[in-house]
Amino acid sequence: MVQKGSDLHNFALERLKERGVSLEEIAELVFDLQKPYLSEITMDLCLENVKAVLRKREVQNTILTGVELDVLCEKGLLSSPLQEIIKEDEGLYGIDEILALSIVNVYGSIGFTNYGYLDKTKPKVIARLDDHKNTQETHTFLDDIVGAIAAAAASRLAHDNPEISDVMK
Ligand code: MG
Numbered sequence: 001m002v003q004k005g006s007d008l009h010n011f012a013l014e015r016l017k018e019r020g021v022s023l024e025e026i027a028e029l030v031f032d033l034q035k036p037y038l039s040e041i042t043m044d045l046c047l048e049n050v051k052a053v054l055r056k057r058e059v060q061n062t063i064l065t066g067v068e069l070d071v072l073c074e075k076g077l078l079s080s081p082l083q084e085i086i087k088e089d090e091g092l093y094g095i096d097e098i099l100a101l102s103i104v105n106v107y108g109s110i111g112f113t114n115y116g117y118l119d120k121t122k123p124k125v126i127a128r129l130d131d132h133k134n135t136q137e138t139h140t141f142l143d144d145i146v147g148a149i150a151a152a153a154a155s156r157l158a159h160d161n162p163e164i165s166d167v168m169k
Contacts, residue, residue: 005057012060015067019142025125026050029150032123033114034157041157049153059103059149066099066141074138089132089140100144107155114151119144 003011016023027046034041053059072078073086085093097119104111122130122143129143 008057008060008064009055012054012063015063019067019070019139021125021129021142021146023047023050023054026146026150026153028124029118029126029147030153030157033117033150033154037158038161045157046153049157050149052156053103053106053149053152056106058106059152062099062102062148063145066096066145070138070141073140074136086140087138089130089138093140096141096144099141100148103145103148103152104155107152107159110158111148111151111155114154115148118147118151 013023024043024047027043027050030046030049031041031043034046069078069086073083076083078086089096101115104115118126126143126147129139129146132139
């Protein structure tokens with residue numbers, strides 16, 4: 001049976017939690033991204049925007065899909081060669097980034113800049129997730145998803161504060 005919207009929302013939040021990612025950590029990325037543009041920014045404001053992003057069905061669908069692939073890979077349940085490609089987080093695969101873009105897409109062009117920046121610099125929680133290559137864990141999809149949620153939340157915040165949107169264009 002197809003899940004109701006509220007169920008999907010709860011599943012997505014539960015998935016993030018199970019995989020060891022807190023909303024506060026994502027909010028921290030948003031804070032760091034927007035601090036230079038908005039002096040009165042607070043962690044609460046960032047958290048509020050992360051939560052708003054997570055209420056979008058497109059975002060929930062992406063979380064469920066990406067995390068499922070990470071988990072199946074962790075259990076060795078994917079077929080070869082996809083199993084090895086995702087396990088090794090092969091640089092040329094690229095579908096993890098493409099999937100995460102479906103989150104960034106929801107909030108327009110400012111999100112793309114932030115997403116690219118986070119993907120390149122890999123701060124904080126993203127570094128931790130990206131550092132899975134020599135462990136049993138697989139976060140090939142989740143690191144990009146977390147970056148995309150932060151980028152989307154930052155761009156949502158910028159849209160609410162036009163003075164930020166102007167400098168970031
Ligand atoms: Mg990745």
